[in-house]
Amino acid sequence: MYYQSTACTQSDSHSAHKKTTTMKFSQQLLAAALLVSSSAVEAASKKAKTSKGVKSDKSSKSSTPPVIGEAEVFHGDYDFMNNESPESVVFDSKGNAYVSMTLTAFISVLNTAGEEIARIDMPQGYCRPDSPADISFPLSSLQFGMAMSKDDTLYVSLLACAEGFPQPPNPNLNTGLWKVDTEDYSTTLVARVPNANGRGRQDECCAWNEKYYSEGGMFGPWIEEMGHMPDGSCDVETCAYYEAWYGSAMFANVEQFTGYAELWNGLEVVGECVYITNSYFHEVWRACPPETDGNTKSGKGKAGKGRRTQEEDMWGVERWMASDASPDLERPAGTFFTTAGFNGIKYFDGALYVANTAQRKIVKVPMEPANPDMGSKSGRVPSVDSIIRATGGRGVVPGTPELIFEGGDVDEFVIDAKGNIYAALFEDNKVLKISPDGASEVILDGGETYGSNCPQAGQGDVYVEDYEPLPTIDLPTSVAFGTNGVTNEMTLYVANSAFVFFKSCAGNPILKPDGTFEYYPGYPGLSRIFVGEMGAEQMW
Secondary structure, three states: OOOOOOEEEEOOOOOOOOEEEEEEEEOOOOOOOEEEEEEEEEEOOOOOOOEEOOOOOOOOOOOOOOOOOEEEEEEOOOOHHHOOOEEEEEEOOOOOEEEEEOOOOEEEEEOOOOOEEEEEEOOOOOOOOOOOOOOOOOOOOEEEEEEEOOOOEEEEEEEOOOOOOOOOOOOOOOOEEEEEEOOOOOEEEEEEOOOOOOHHHHHOHHHHHHHHHOOOHHHHHHHHHOOEOOOOOEOHHHHHHHHHHHHHHHOOOHHHHOOOOOOEEEEEEEOOEEEEEEOOOOEEEEEEOOOEOOEOOOOOOHHHHOOOOHHHHOOEEEEEEOHHHOHHHOOOOOOOOOOOOEEEEEEEOOEEEEEEHHHOEEEEEEEEEOOOOOOOOOOOOOOHHHHHHHHOOOOEEEOOOEEEEEOOOEEEEEEEOOOOEEEEEOOOOEEEEEOOOOOEEEEEEOOOOOHHHOOOOOOOOOOOOOOOOOOOOOOEEEEEEEEOOOOEEEEEEEEEOOOOOOOOOOOOEEEOOOOOEEEOOOOOEEEEEEOOOOEOOOOO
16 A cells, blocks of 8 residues: 555544535645544435446457456445545455455454454554644554465554654554454464664654755755754754654655664465565565474474463564565655555465556566575476475575566555456556456556546535446455355455545535535445456465
């Protein structure tokens, strides 16, 4: 996912359809958070619409291409006015869907009928610092990617207010990789994000400003002095507060991210390890459980039978691939701090596929043996899968990256049994099918639901009486194949975020001719569409 500003939105209960409310609405990008307050007056019921898949002129070469079905709402009861914005979706072997809520730190569990049967609360962080301005942070924690292992263990990446803002003053130990038992919904932290408190940048704030802003244009001299006391000393908290707003908007290169917390995002299970995309720094990390008694399977050795502390059971983490592995993986110079870099990640046929959202690309990274002599006695080079099984996922290194696709702001994606990629395009508001040869077709298109199609806050001179976006797609962030307890289905499920404060009309006020206000609806939820291909076999 990506996020560029913060918002605080409060309302009474909200249906998935358009309603008339009264709201005080203001929005600023990064320099001030979105503040929306409203009270419901009346909700008008509307019949949910379906949308047909739309093909582009450029499609994959196939003599009998599968028929794409019509999209329908699978679950549409999330409240976009209460910051319930889906981020990632995965399925267990029983067919239950798990949907992470990126702004409210809970996981919604849906059964095969699309009914919510549980909410799993994730640990919270504190993101509401005192400030010299009337600014409010709604973000208690940020959930990003999820991955489900073959044994139905759910993994979640959680950023608990460690993104470099002035608070919290102490490390937040909740930030990292969590696993969830899908039987009893218990949660366990298994690995912590390095520099999770984000304090490195803040503690050196004044020196950092002097280094980077001494010649920073018309605002450079002012920024350079920010945080300095009359005696020349540095007030770290004041400096860090203001730098968190203006500094990130002026980044010229990755070096300037130094001191911010790593942002773990997309997840993929490979062997018994979890591979993780680092959005800020364009890296792939690997987290693996501790090895015990020479056995790569954690907990099977003698040490695994005794009483162990949480710290002893914490997984080891390492940077598996850096951003300089390929120009297609780099972060473009001048990219905004909170714009997503690396996003979704998937394993398929001996390679990892990574979405570089900042460059609108998907890159294939082949896995190669970490030990070149492996298999030399037999004269046969072992397969990547066999190496992963033998080493628990540790015995592989990145090969030469290969550009697979360019042309869409891919968030998360999934791969079918034939190697086709299905990608959620967040800002583009589309779902693409990308064939192994790079050809693509649009299978779900919500059109533009922001920008010129939305009345701007404060203008109040535009009224679109019949405006209503498709409830089957609204800023999609993730896709996944459903399961039926035996194998993957041919149905693709789409998580729609409907973010009220970013690239969406949702929540924008419209002044009606009679002087009352109406607000654009949002459709956070889960849709599904038949794609005629079966999801790839789950390996791990």
